[in-house]
Amino acid sequence: MELFSDLLFNYTLRTVALGAATLGLVSGALGSFAVLRRQSLLGDAMSHAALPGVVLAFMITGSKSPAILMLGAAVAGILGTLFLMVITRHSRIKGDSALGIVLSVFFGFGLMLLTFLQRNPDARQAGLNNFLFGQAATLLERDVITMAVFGGGALLLMALFWKELKLLSFDVDFGASLGFSMRLLDVLLTTLLVVAIIIGLQAVGVVLMSAMIVAPAAAARQWTDRLSLMVLLAAIFGAIAGVSGAMISSLGSGLSTGPLVVLSISAIVLVSFLVAPNRGLLWNWLRRRRSNENLRVRAVLSNLYRLAQQHENPQHAHETAALQTMSFGKFGVRKSLTVLTDLGWVRQIDEERWALTTVGAEEAERFMANG
Numbered sequence: 001m002e003l004f005s006d007l008l009f010n011y012t013l014r015t016v017a018l019g020a021a022t023l024g025l026v027s028g029a030l031g032s033f034a035v036l037r038r039q040s041l042l043g044d045a046m047s048h049a050a051l052p053g054v055v056l057a058f059m060i061t062g063s064k065s066p067a068i069l070m071l072g073a074a075v076a077g078i079l080g081t082l083f084l085m086v087i088t089r090h091s092r093i094k095g096d097s098a099l100g101i102v103l104s105v106f107f108g109f110g111l112m113l114l115t116f117l118q119r120n121p122d123a124r125q126a127g128l129n130n131f132l133f134g135q136a137a138t139l140l141e142r143d144v145i146t147m148a149v150f151g152g153g154a155l156l157l158m159a160l161f162w163k164e165l166k167l168l169s170f171d172v173d174f175g176a177s178l179g180f181s182m183r184l185l186d187v188l189l190t191t192l193l194v195v196a197i198i199i200g201l202q203a204v205g206v207v208l209m210s211a212m213i214v215a216p217a218a219a220a221r222q223w224t225d226r227l228s229l230m231v232l233l234a235a236i237f238g239a240i241a242g243v244s245g246a247m248i249s250s251l252g253s254g255l256s257t258g259p260l261v262v263l264s265i266s267a268i269v270l271v272s273f274l275v276a277p278n279r280g281l282l283w284n285w286l287r288r289r290r291s292n293e294n295l296r297v298r299a300v301l302s303n304l305y306r307l308a309q310q311h312e313n314p315q316h317a318h319e320t321a322a323l324q325t326m327s328f329g330k331f332g333v334r335k336s337l338t339v340l341t342d343l344g345w346v347r348q349i350d351e352e353r354w355a356l357t358t359v360g361a362e363e364a365e366r367f368m369a370n371g
Contacts, residue, residue: 009249017246018149019139024198024238026151028216030158030196031191031238035217036169041096042190043213045103047197047206049108054201055117066146070198075284077194080106081187107146107206122312144334148198157188165189203216203242204258212238212328215265222276232257241265293339294333298367300336301345304356305364314361317353 034042053066057072060065081113087098122155158165167175168185176182193213200209220233245261274282303326307318337354340346345360356364 019144020242021239024242025235027196027212028234028238031213032217044210047209048103050077050107055113073198075077156191219269220273222272222279235264297336311363317349317355
């Protein structure tokens with residue numbers, strides 16, 4: 001209860017939680033389109049490409065204002081996107097290789113600029129290296145407002161171009177046949193992803209930002225096949241991870257918020273992979289087990305019917321051992337016989353003998369006729 005009270009009334013925790021929640025909400029919603037388009041690495045490349053923009057913005061203006069640094073990151077991210085498009089369209093280099101080139105070149109340039117600044121006796125540059133891994137604890141109320149403005153604008157554009165972005169994600173050729181400029185829509189979506197990335201640089205940094213683009217959408221994809229619900233769930237999962245990461249980091253010193261936010265969304269992804277209906281590993285295992293049990297039950301029923309056909313009386317009793325031999329082992333035969341007895345298809349004569357009922361014989365005949 002004290003932790004929740006601090007979340008409401010402690011300025012630092014409340015500010016960090018709001019900033020992390022804003023980041024998770026925006027990156028989760030927009031990252032859904034990147035995941036559906038199989039461009040998960042795009043977020044990684046753009047987040048790393050934003051680093052030189054942050055440093056250059058500071059070098060040019062001498063200010064560490066969040067708006068200025070975000071603007072610099074946005075320009076660098078968009079330039080990285082343009083380089084990516086030029087490389088893939090005017091060379092034989094494939095998209096994944098081009099992403100690696102843009103990521104390494106821009107990130108290397110950003111590290112070089114950071115090293116150059118650190119060697120200069122200018123105290124104003126202190127804290128810029130926090131953009132590598134993030135420093136959510138330094139978020140101020142004006143930073144959160146800036147994040148909300150940028151992120152809210154990106155979400156508004158997403159809503160305005162919802163149908164077009166849906167076409168871009170699922171059927172580019174059909175969208176082009178309707179007269180839409182799919183290339184411009186691609187640039188728009190990439191720009192929105194850049195916005196989602198730049199608002200999270202201060203909180204989780206360029207190294208971890210790609211996880212906030214991919215993980216909420218990957219978790220949401222396990223729960224639904226509808227795009228609208230997937231985007232909503234991804235936004236909710238991202239916001240929950242942001243708040244929970246901030247709350248956990250407040251429990252002790254030395255617990256960085258950014259990595260804990262990423263660990264929180266990773267936990268959500270793990271739970272989604274395990275228990276989500278239709279796609280969850282646990283449910284898939286249970287369905288396979290139930291299917292195998294049904295097959296074993298049908299096999300025992302068929303074997304009992306085949307044995308009965310060798311006698312004038314179709315309800316002649318047969319030994320369990322014979323059924324176990326025909327089923328290639330004893331495992332599951334007794335359980336299958338119990339299930340068949342509960343269904344009323346088989347009756348137990350004594351401890352080791354079983355016989356078909358009239359209904360069971362009809363069911364076995366129908367099952368074998370259908371193959």
